[in-house]
Amino acid sequence: MEWHSSDDSLGALMDNPPHFSESPQSNPSATILSENEVSCHCCYDILVNPTTLTCGHNFCRHCLALWWESSHKNECPECREKWEGFPKINILLRYGDNLGRSKTNQHKGAGFFFSGVLTALTCVAVIVLVYHWSSGVVEQHDLLISKPVSYWTPEEVVSWLENLGPWAQLYREPFQQENVNGRLLLMLGEEELLKPPYSIENQAHRRAVLAELDRVKALGVKPPQNLWEYKATNAGKSLFLLYALKRSPRLTIFYLYLFDYSETFLPFLHTCCPAITHSVESSFLNTQLEPSWRQWAEFLVKYLLLPYQLIAEFAWDWLAVHYWTSRFIIVNAMLLSVLECCALWRLWTRVRIRSLPRKMWDHMWKMLSQGFAFALLWPFVPQFVCNCLFYWALYFSPIINIDLVVQHLMHPETQAL
Incomplete structure (x- = not known):
């Protein structure tokens, strides 16, 4: 023919x-x-x-x-x-x-099956989380983070003292006997703590109490000490960090270094790259110390090569406080590390070197524009919507990333395009 x-x-x-x-x-x-x-x-x-x-x-x-x-x-x-x-x-x-369409449909059939399994798992996860929230199992943030110090009761003052560490149990009884409330707590200084009835003679213990007391005086309320308390006091910042760390961890950590050094960056660095110390002082006092050169070296290597490992190590430190939430964060950090490796491989094999500066600038400009838009729209977004976005990114993002990792590993040729 x-x-x-x-x-x-x-x-x-x-x-x-x-x-x-x-x-x-x-x-x-x-x-x-x-x-x-x-x-x-x-x-x-x-x-x-x-x-x-x-x-x-x-x-x-x-x-x-x-x-x-x-x-x-x-x-x-x-x-x-x-x-x-x-x-x-x-x-x-x-x-x-x-x-081609028939072959594509075959691939889509397998993808639809896997997506259906993930959808079912997501529905089960939603039901379990709603059950836990309704039954009060999920951790509730401390009311002292929103209650002014001057209105604290003696019981709340003792509760604040116990949260400073196991060593603070030695001084619980004097505070109870004196019925120290919030107003009296604000009047205490180094001289009062050194004399009876408090008699805090250990210099390290006294410095730790004074450091935490200075924070309370500056904030007017109890400073946040876990994820839920931090979210309650910094709703916008917590949502921004949750999405920004996932999209661009290096730029976000650099932003914390420039604009939130003492409050967020230093505690983050000391948690991920702890110094070798046996000090009994408060965690806040330890995290406000300038990092050593060994800590900086360890941090910079992880920052450049394994930024998501820093997030996983930070979450690992909170396993005792947030059991399941920390595990979700660690799994998501592992999946994001795999996706970043796949992206770097595509960049190495498919993109020319001379186009890298343009792509890096496009990524930076995209992150900056999204952050600016977030800052403008944040006052107008209802709190309910923000909570939905926060919990979705925290608990359901790993499920979505599992699907992405499977697609990249099973069909690397199509993903590369």
Whole structure:
């Protein structure tokens, strides 16, 4: 069977395209094109909307569009020969559409099954979390973070003292006997703590109490000591950090270093890269010390190479306080590390070195614009919506990232495009 250039024969070919399922004897035209000629040299699959360049190479139209978007050059992805004009779909090769769609549908079928499993798991997780929240199992933040110090009762003052550490149990009885309330607590100084009835003679203990007391005087309330208390006192910042650390951990940590050094960055660094010390002073006093050069060296290596490991180590330190929440964060950090490795591999194999500065600038500009938009819209967003976004990113983001990791590992060629 010969192909003629007349319109009638071309129309007949379009109306009755040949298929691979036919044998060469029944359809001789099926043997004219080899499998290599009907395969895209980008995705190595059957051509879908095949587009032929002037050099003769064929590609899926979507693959060719992705190539042009990344390179911004009218060059063939295979031989680098430039094409002129606007490439058009080759209607003679379009019979690969049906095979390509059927093959794509097979991949989608497996993806739909896996997504269905994840959806079921997500529904179960929602039911479990709602049950826990309704039954009061989830940790509730301390009321002292919003109650002014001057209104604290003697029982609340003792509770604040016990939270300073096990060593503070030695001085619980004097505070109870004196019925120290919030007003009296604000009047205490180093001289009063040194004399009876408190008699805090240990200098380290006295410094720790005074440091925490100075924080209370400065804030007017009890400072947050866990995730839920931090969220209650810094709702906007906690939501911003939750999404920003996931999207760009290095830029976010650098932002904390520049604009939130003492309150957030120093405790974060001391938790992830602790100093070797046996001090019994308060955690706040220890985290306000300047890091040693060993801590800085360890932190910078992890910051450059394994930023998500810093987040996992920070969450690991809170396992005793937030049992399940810390585990969700650690798993999500592991998944994000895998996704970052896949992204770096695609960057190394697919993107040219000279285009890296532009991509880095685009990423930085995108993060800055999103942060600026978040700051503008935050006062107008209802608290209920913010809570939904916070818990979704905290508990359900790992489930979504599992699906992404599976897609990258099972279909690396398609993800690379």
